[in-house]
Amino acid sequence: MPIKAVVWGENVHEQTNAAVRDLYPLTMHGTIAAALNQDKGIEATTATLQEPEHGLSEKRLAATDVLLWWGHAAHGEVKDEIVERVQKRVWEGMGLIVLHSGHYSKIFKRLMGTPCSLKWREAGERERVWAINRGHPIAQGIGECLEIGETEMYGEPFAVPEPMETVFVSWYEGGEVFRSGLTYQRGAGRIFYFSPGHETYPIYHNEGVQQVLRNAVHWARNPAPAWSGITNAPNVPTDKAKEKIVQKGLRLHADGDKGLS
């Protein structure tokens, strides 16, 4: 059964900026979804900010294996309620791939617990994305590095937690470096941040970038059943303990209390 991927786009610059529209006539999220669908093992659709519930209903998220997130101009317009819903699905096991300026999205900042800040420059300079974890599933098929002719520079320090794995590190013509591919796990959900991508450059038309995204969808998918109770803090009553124990000492809670924690 193919992996169900949803490419979420805020869909703002595609509507308001002619240059972006010319570069991405299918929109950016549409372009990415088409690239994913070249892989028979992936079934990708799109969702946007402007749809009801931003296109991310409970039902749709429950049927999504991996969500890709593009946002830039409208992070603040994403409703907190939907962000919390997405976060819960990640904890339950849905994969999440955060793209470029999505470093400042509500969902990424909530999952990281850090500012997710960085330096930037829009000069159309050259970027070289080095695969430093050469045997990683996400780095397959692209050789030792990806060359991107015109890019937006994203520079360190990138204020994120230490990753589970550093897959890519980027070199920039202007002299900076950036950890451009990082993996995390939060609850049962796998997260991949990938920095290349920008509205005014043809980066999502780049074959190597598309390959990375297809690889990442496969990597991020957790086939285990959803960990549905992950937000609960259940009480284990004394008479249900694995080992026989005797109730002792003072208590805050009476039998059957729901408990504070």
Next chain:
Amino acid sequence: MPIKAVVWGENVHEQTNAAVRDLYPLTMHGTIAAALNQDKGIEATTATLQEPEHGLSEKRLAATDVLLWWGHAAHGEVKDEIVERVQKRVWEGMGLIVLHSGHYSKIFKRLMGTPCSLKWREAGERERVWAINRGHPIAQGIGECLEIGETEMYGEPFAVPEPMETVFVSWYEGGEVFRSGLTYQRGAGRIFYFSPGHETYPIYHNEGVQQVLRNAVHWARNPAPAWSGITNAPNVPTDKAKEKIVQKGLRLHADGDKGLS
């Protein structure tokens, strides 16, 4: 110069529950502060939920090296504005020690990005806190394990990210285990979660537990200057690049724009 530690307590059960008051006549936060002050290298004071700004003004936090956090019954009463202030100080370099039921505090959940859920049982059973990272500064002076005669069981799965280091793992009479001492780093701030502790047991009078807390204050302190710009995402103009580069391609931003990210 001694380390400035602030022990924050929600101060609820101490006021409403006679058993807790009997056990902790100094309050829990007061008891912990007194234990820290036995170390000449630490200068500990207290703050509580009921004070203006919960006792955590900008000025006071700026002068705090390490904050210890006790909360249980009133997590929801802590104002979001103060939580955000504390989180920012952690990113800048303030150490944070989260105690027992603080696993469900707003500040810990925000820094972890996960549910921080667990299982629990209040049966007064025996807990043995094993030092598994024997050479770690936090584990010094307590031998191979701490014995706690009466404890609240906290059981796995503990829904937190993989830690930087697992310092302690606990065994419970009723058959469960728990990663009872975990370290994290978020921005420039070091975080230590320590699970032993409960209102109705004399755990914070335990000499070994007090030693762990003193050790943790020393470990959590980052003597570096505060990383004050950590939440900023500065633009590096093309003519300020470290290497000489030439502006190319399309741009979203005009010169001097503040930028979206």
Next chain:
Amino acid sequence: MPIKAVVWGENVHEQTNAAVRDLYPLTMHGTIAAALNQDKGIEATTATLQEPEHGLSEKRLAATDVLLWWGHAAHGEVKDEIVERVQKRVWEGMGLIVLHSGHYSKIFKRLMGTPCSLKWREAGERERVWAINRGHPIAQGIGECLEIGETEMYGEPFAVPEPMETVFVSWYEGGEVFRSGLTYQRGAGRIFYFSPGHETYPIYHNEGVQQVLRNAVHWARNPAPAWSGITNAPNVPTDKAKEKIVQKGLRLHADGDKGLS
């Protein structure tokens, strides 16, 4: 195509101890291979210390996706040359699953770089293996914990590096704890250490233990092509640099030197 797994056994106690032979008439490695072969996606065979090259020729290792390692009485008899060969294959991408007393095998100690020491007791006590990373592929299908009626206790501190992931933590009747399921990555190879298992207990007949091993084989397999050059340190000549640069300064090496590093 099924995953090619090889279960390596030192095959000593099966030959010298009647009790072990009665418990494992197929030998331990044979029992484990049979358990793996219940999964159509795995094709498991065995190899032993007594075979030429310990059954691990270059050719066989090159065709192996995942190696499982059982050793206890004869770690010292494993030839260094074969250990180095196995280590290189792990770096290139072969998965490795280290079983129980294999913590003290040459291959595990070399890959970890630490003593891999622990405490132990052979009292036939009860062990409860808690799945603490509940959404992990290796923990699927076994519920919240495995109960093992009679076990050898392995106790912390377990002198290994911080793992990539802690999947299982064990509770013992006698009062100890142990991180019983740990993952690592070394080069392109994934490593899983799993502590349950002992010659004189029927642990490898336990259905849950067998499920964990099948899961682990799937997890440890890296389908990427072997990273065959991982031990090389190639020179990149100045005229082959990605960016045009000019040779400057003094040099230790003349053009075409093989180099010291």
Next chain:
Amino acid sequence: MPIKAVVWGENVHEQTNAAVRDLYPLTMHGTIAAALNQDKGIEATTATLQEPEHGLSEKRLAATDVLLWWGHAAHGEVKDEIVERVQKRVWEGMGLIVLHSGHYSKIFKRLMGTPCSLKWREAGERERVWAINRGHPIAQGIGECLEIGETEMYGEPFAVPEPMETVFVSWYEGGEVFRSGLTYQRGAGRIFYFSPGHETYPIYHNEGVQQVLRNAVHWARNPAPAWSGITNAPNVPTDKAKEKIVQKGLRLHADGDKGLS
């Protein structure tokens, strides 16, 4: 009491290459020791390959808090016995700082368990060492980056395990990147790898590089008592278990056996 640091140098090129001798009239290890001794909190001495026991007797290592390691041309001449001795002291808590071409030293490869390979080029190009973990103790006092005018390029992939922390990432004029400052913990010992440094460039005269090395000595020192039993695997007899248990089942070992593991 000052930290006892020993700077170990293989002392080969200083004796055989006039250019190196001109650049480092004090030798490289002597230059580094002098830089460390500018800090009143450090007391640095040197040791070399040519001394008896390579200058690293049991007694001297026992009195050493932090060892710095420079080797390049003569890794193979370092005796295995001494390497094992150093490794044991690291496990017990001695800090280790591995310099530049020390990536291929026996001691570093043993502690990492990986090939520690990389790419290299000796073109005297420019290197920019970015502090990406800005609040880390090792990165204090050097600003956002170090500029090194002439360097040997070390390029990814660097075949080491995922580090505890990535402190520095380097940019090279020729187009490569490298994780130039990495931390690890093995047993009770802290390890820092720092790539800048080469015989034919004045890198160890660079004020910023010297500051990093002084910082690293402070960071790497573990003041805890040596973990002297870390290589032992003690038996815990049934009648000494923390909880009362009854001997059950078959056994491999008789009472008082030393045990296999």
